[in-house]
Amino acid sequence: MDVLVAFRADASVQIGTGHVMRCLTLADELARLGHHCLFVCRDHEGHLGDLIQRRGFELCMLSDGAGLRSESGGSASSPYSDWLGVTWEKDSQETQEALSGRCATWIVVDHYALDARWEREIAEHLGQIMVIDDLADREHDCAVLLDQNLGRAHTDYDGRVPPHTLRLIGPHYSLLRxxxxxxxxxxxxxxxxxxxxxxxxxxxxxxxxxxxxxxxxxxxxxxxxxxxxxxxxxxxxxxxxxxxxxxxxxxxxxxxxxxxxxxxxxxxxxxxxxxxxxxxxxxxxxxxxxxxxxxxxxxxxxxxxxxxxxxxxxxxxxxxxxxxxxxxxxxxxxxxxxxxxxxxxxxxSVCDGNGASRVAAIMTGSDLH
The missing domain is CATH 3.40.50.2000 (Glycogen Phosphorylase B;)
Structure with missing residues (x-):
């Protein structure tokens, strides 16, 4: 069964490149399995749009949002709110417009400035949500949550994700090429x-x-x-x-x-x-x-x-x-x-390098569709 996976992640001088790079690793694995992936990214200084396209993936580039920053860009108390460049509402709207007419099976979001509010808006109109996170500092509304960090426990997300969310926790699921x-x-x-x-x-x-x-x-x-x-x-x-x-x-x-x-x-x-x-x-x-x-x-x-x-x-x-x-x-x-x-x-002993294939198998398996 072919799967369309859309990734919402950004890179910039402020954000760095890590979020997009690990999403690219997962996209590579999904593409190897025969599935189609596309990226929705914002046109920040230092974005990786050229790299995404060189890797063979479709790219939808959103405007950088200069002058549209707001305290509501992320969680109210989040130090990462301004990473988005726009409000979460505007980002949700623009992401939906970018994916209009596309039947995405999954939306993978890897962004510290986005949380359950954005995820609910997206899931109402598009596919299932998978969140990649490192912080365990805000609520998410998703089918799958991936936190690949050593030292993280399943219980760190208690009360932050719905009971039905599948939690993939630890370096066993680290996204390595x-x-x-x-x-x-x-x-x-x-x-x-x-x-x-x-x-x-x-x-x-x-x-x-x-x-x-x-x-x-x-x-x-x-x-x-x-x-x-x-x-x-x-x-x-x-x-x-x-x-x-x-x-x-x-x-x-x-x-x-x-x-x-x-x-x-x-x-x-x-x-x-x-x-x-x-x-x-x-x-x-x-x-x-x-x-x-x-x-x-x-x-x-x-x-x-x-x-x-x-x-x-x-x-x-x-x-x-x-x-x-x-x-x-x-x-x-x-x-x-x-x-x-x-x-x-x-x-x-911490990591064997098979995390990306494990995550891709979960996403494309019949148990979550």
């Missing part, structure tokens, strides 16, 4: 007698406050060998991209800057350590057993970071602590015998 599953066994074999010869540095697709630059400056003062390779990954919309290129060129390390990479699994597999954001890429690192120092860039990343730190999969550092705390943290990690191997083994 198939190459992570495919390379997992090969790269896990490398996590023995580890030495830190190569570090992957990736602080999000946008990194609008240039955390990457602060990390590079801090590494210069560490005892890390100058022969260490630094693989710095950034998005083309990162405001400090040229500054980072200059910083890398003058580094004492063998540092390279790579933009809009399409082989992140291979890069993670070849790295011995990652310094990265505590966001959705956490599960990619876990799948390939990559030890990491995780940087908290926003409060919505703290649950993930603390859960992985408690499981001894990663070390955790706040953005503000980078200059003083990162060098001694790194030095201690590399001086502790067996630490990298222990972190790698613990990380690999």
């Amino acid at each position: 198939p190459e992570f599953r495919e390379f997992r066994e090969e790269f896990l074999k490398r996590r023995q007698a580890m030495q830190c010869r190569r570090i992957l540095i990736s602080l999000g697709g946008v990194d609008r406050t240039n955390v990457t630059g602060r990390v590079l400056s801090a590494l210069e003062t560490s005892s890390l060998a100058s022969s260490t390779k630094l693989d710095i990954v950034m998005g083309s919309s990162a405001p400090a991209l040229e500054e980072i290129r200059s910083q890398a060129a003058n580094s004492r390390f063998d540092a390279t800057v790579n933009v809009n990479v399409t082989n992140m699994a291979q890069r993670m597999g070849l790295a011995d350590l990652s310094i990265g954001a505590a966001g959705s890429t956490s599960w990619e690192r876990c799948c390939l057993g990559l030890p990491s120092i995780m940087v908290i860039l926003a409060e919505n990343q703290r649950l993930i970071g603390e859960a992985l730190a408690n499981a001894e999969c990663a070390l955790l550092i706040d953005e503000s602590e980078i200059p003083e705390a990162l060098p001694p943290m790194l030095d201690k990690l590399l001086e502790t015998e067996g630490a990298l191997e222990r972190f790698a083994s613990n990380a690999a």
Whole structure:
């Protein structure tokens, strides 16, 4: 049975790229199964419309809503209200207009500024709702809720979703591209007698406050060998991209800057350590057993970071602590015998890379139609 799935997610300099990227992963899996997917996105600065179309998906682009922002754009107390750019009512109306005449089986919404009010409006006129969330901070009215975060419990959504909602909770359902599953066994074999010869540095697709630059400056003062390779990954919309290129060129390390990479699994597999954001890429690192120092860039990343730190999969550092705390943290990690191997083994146990196929199977199975 063919399924039409519409995705409502945004990327921007403010929002970042993670919401759209994980939706693309699920869309890829659904397309592989023969189903049709389309994206409804708003034309914010830093949107990923071109990437969505290059991946072969239909795109409906909504206007950026400049000048139409309102306190009612999201939940009244939500710090993410202005991410939408318009009121939730207007967004619902425009989404319905974009999908007019399309018989969508599912609407997947991945947006911190939208909640049960938007979902009820959409479901009344379109298909079933699936919500992707990380926060457990507002009500949803949906058939399926996905929260892929370690440390999250089913009970965190008690009273926030209807009793009939199927809750898919934890990294078992993390939305990873198939190459992570495919390379997992090969790269896990490398996590023995580890030495830190190569570090992957990736602080999000946008990194609008240039955390990457602060990390590079801090590494210069560490005892890390100058022969260490630094693989710095950034998005083309990162405001400090040229500054980072200059910083890398003058580094004492063998540092390279790579933009809009399409082989992140291979890069993670070849790295011995990652310094990265505590966001959705956490599960990619876990799948390939990559030890990491995780940087908290926003409060919505703290649950993930603390859960992985408690499981001894990663070390955790706040953005503000980078200059003083990162060098001694790194030095201690590399001086502790067996630490990298222990972190790698613990990380690999968290996520097996099959989450996207599990979620797609649930969405396209007969039990929910």
